[in-house]
Amino acid sequence: MTAGVLIADDSEFMRNLLREILDAEYEVLGEAENGVEAVDLVEETDPDVVMMDIVMPIRDGIEATAEIKDRTPDTVVIMCTSVGQEAKMREAVKAGADGYITKPFQKPSVLDAINSELG
């Protein structure tokens, strides 16, 4: 069965880019523009994986990750962000992030990150 992926990023450009990369191998279940929408869409679509940006308006990706992990601990959350700060990486892991890739990324690094989490 094809795994379902949710994309959470405030940038339309980045959502389109990720969708292009993911479409061939996974089912993209939806796109969220902020952390609040991401939490709601996880509830609605029950994805296997969430590709989560950190810097987003309304609610950032770390807060959204904590809430998603609290509600559905089995949902894999991979931070997909431009932020390369040690302190933020610690915060993300503390919130429950399973993976962390930094932008700009190449297609293989995105697919590898998902595949290694899904086994």
Added chain:
Amino acid sequence: MNINLQTLGTFNQLVHDGAEQAAADLQQLAGITPSVEATRTDLSTYADVVEELSSEEFVAVTIRFENGLSGRAILVFERSAAETLTDHLQGRDAANESAVSEGIQEVGNILLSGFIDGWADHLGRPIDISPPTVTAGSGESLLETVEGEYDSDSPLLSFTSSLRTAADDITGTVFLFPERESLKQLLSERDVNDAAPISLKNLQMFKAMTQVGTERASENVTMMTGTETSVDVSRVSFLPIEQTVSLIDDRPYVGVVTGLNGVPSGYLLILFDEQSACRLVEQLGAGVYESEFEPAHRSAIEELGNIMTSGFIDGWANVLGTSITHTPPEFIHDFAPAIMDRLAAELAVDQEYVFLFDSSIETTDNAISCEIFALPNEAELRAALEELDPKTMDLDEESSLAAAMEADPDEFL
């Protein structure tokens, strides 16, 4: 050497006043009316100055000053500007090489003397001046009069002011290079009423971190566009906030502004000239630019700005052991002074002067050029500088600094 920012502000103002005096002198001498552009204090190196003066042919007048304050003052004109100026001087013919040299020597002598007189008056003691020397050329040959006096890579605090005439396109720049020991003594003599002075060494380290951050941002542009890039220049200046507006030309620019929260807070401005931005959106795969920046173009530039911002500031946070968050980048398309003016107005609520970190990135095919301006809150930059410990890394070894600025998520997962 530690520097007190209030004193540095006073010195900067003295240089600006000197430039105003020079403009008045030039009006009397040549009948032209220049305006004084931004006066800034740069933390650079002799090698940086040589590079800055390597782009074309210049004519320079150098004087040496000593006793009350020791160092060199250099007035530099582009070759074409020197010739135009010579034409304005009574009885001089710019077609005659020696007339240009003699004319510029005369102008330089009067202007630079006026400059130094202002310092002498302020310090309340005489400063002796040597006869002027004229040189022509670019880079090191232009600066042969000061060769060997400054270490190529040691921090150099220089004061720079530019005079510009609109009608004749004459730009003259005055560089004031106080000798390190002389400046150190002068700084130690001043009354210190404001907060603790900042360490020049720590500021130098922060500048080096900015250089590494710019290189990261540059690599990000390469990855996203597929075009090789290089960092053109990286500079840190201290200047009155209202003068930041005149540091960039008055063409329209496209880019992003991002608010920084943390230590230091402030703003990061990433600007592309319009032509670069048009090429950029296409290279990013956001569609062809036709007559305006469509939502897809804006989104692409915002995302590139987001990634470049992180590349630029993450290293600061990693070395400081803190986090610096940033707001989602806001797309901007406006004349550069209007963009800068808006940020300056917001910073001016808390401070009169600003440290401006200015970097340029260019693609190797010259198709895309980008300016990055970081304007940190002064008090928080001061706090950040106090946290730095340059002893923990070898500043001469760029890889050591770059490694300290890098974080690996696998260490935490």
